[in-house]
Amino acid sequence: MRIVRSIKNIREAVSRVRSRGFKVALVPTMGYLHDGHLSLVRIARRRADYVVVSIFINPTQFGPREDLVRYPRNMRQDRALLTKAGVDILFYPSVRALYPEGYRTYVEVTGLSRVLCGSSRPGHFRGVATIVLKLFNIIKPDLAVFGRKDFQQSVIIRRMVRDLDVAVRIITGPTVREKSGLAMSSRNDYLTAVLRRDAAIIYQALLRVRTRFRKGETADPKSLTGMIKKMIGNRGGRVDYVSVVDPDRLASVKKAKRGDLIAVAAVFGKTRLIDNIIL
């Protein structure tokens, strides 16, 4: 696997393979890779001839009191995992390369960026949309693969791509989970063993509530989210938000129906975790 740090070099490398008629896939990541990321790489390999993975801890998507500085890194391990996964090229730019002196342009997907995670993390999705558009412009992939755990992110990116006429196909891969059901996340490593076990309640609660919905017990969003809040609270977690929303517009629904999304963010210890399920 080749590792490239400069924009110029990745552009040249990718445009060379593209001119040979290869289909190019991009999997954007912030590194500290786990099986969730690797499942996206497998999807990329199946769908394209040439796979680019980017590792970039994007400062503009972190709030001032968030974990930018201590966000976990393990470049040596990431490299080994990506090599083994058959990735063709790793794009690993510096912050200075992507945000040079005088940088001042941002992409805003209005409305969708204010709800759910956007309301507790103002500016987060502006940073996400901006860096993803930059990566698309640099690498010009035919397709890009994102994880479904970050459901709101994938909705926003799809909307941005459609609105700004970017010629890239967006694919989302299913959430990969630990044995306990906890959604894989680089931030899980912030948790103690005990908290990690407790945090598994997030997905258990989502599953339980979906079962009750499917059995026809209730379709009332307040009742569904109330159950989740209670289950997570009983296990020592603090719910940041839990909401039943339309999966395209992310707007709260008055009555839950099949295909709606329940999205949840909860804090265990000091670690904020997210997950979601389709009803």
Next chain:
Amino acid sequence: MRIVRSIKNIREAVSRVRSRGFKVALVPTMGYLHDGHLSLVRIARRRADYVVVSIFINPTQFGPREDLVRYPRNMRQDRALLTKAGVDILFYPSVRALYPEGYRTYVEVTGLSRVLCGSSRPGHFRGVATIVLKLFNIIKPDLAVFGRKDFQQSVIIRRMVRDLDVAVRIITGPTVREKSGLAMSSRNDYLTAVLRRDAAIIYQALLRVRTRFRKGETADPKSLTGMIKKMIGNRGGRVDYVSVVDPDRLASVKKAKRGDLIAVAAVFGKTRLIDNIIL
């Protein structure tokens, strides 16, 4: 000259010529073309093998109390002028094609969009940056040509292109003027003959002040802009802003120096006109 209305068709047409190795230039306009636009087309023809002109009155760059609805149009004449100018293809999309139902993504070049025209036209440059990025993504030109009359616009577009890693070269063409010195603008046709004659004072004032600066009479921005205000006021115009700024960052300077820009917007009758000069 071929006329294309759909995104799909312009994409196909341009990608066909690009694959033959042709260099593609784009001249984005809002139509109602004058010699200023045509001078940009000539620059495009000199620098590229294939020239695309777009005509699109972009609603997102007009404020709610601005002249979107009455903005002048003359498609038949535009078509004739562009054909004569040797344009290869005219992209003339509908509003619905570029802003479909549910549209919500905008590009913001922070800071640069708030000063000068941006302060009297909030949201204007957000609309400009957004539509220009969309046109770049659809047409993927090698170069794009803009007029220097809209100086702030060209600075913002250059910054956006650099920040978002868009692979397009931005070229600005000199302002073309009527015999009186008045900068050509589609909006000049809003003026009565008398106002049109009066409005020529804008450029005369810029020239006069530059001469005084170059003779070393004064480098004080207040004094320079004061003279311009007075001259325009005496001719019945109302100055919206006049400012001596750094031409890259558009920030006001404390002492004028060669290479700085004087930018002015003034209203004659009900028509707002802009112009600028490099000291």
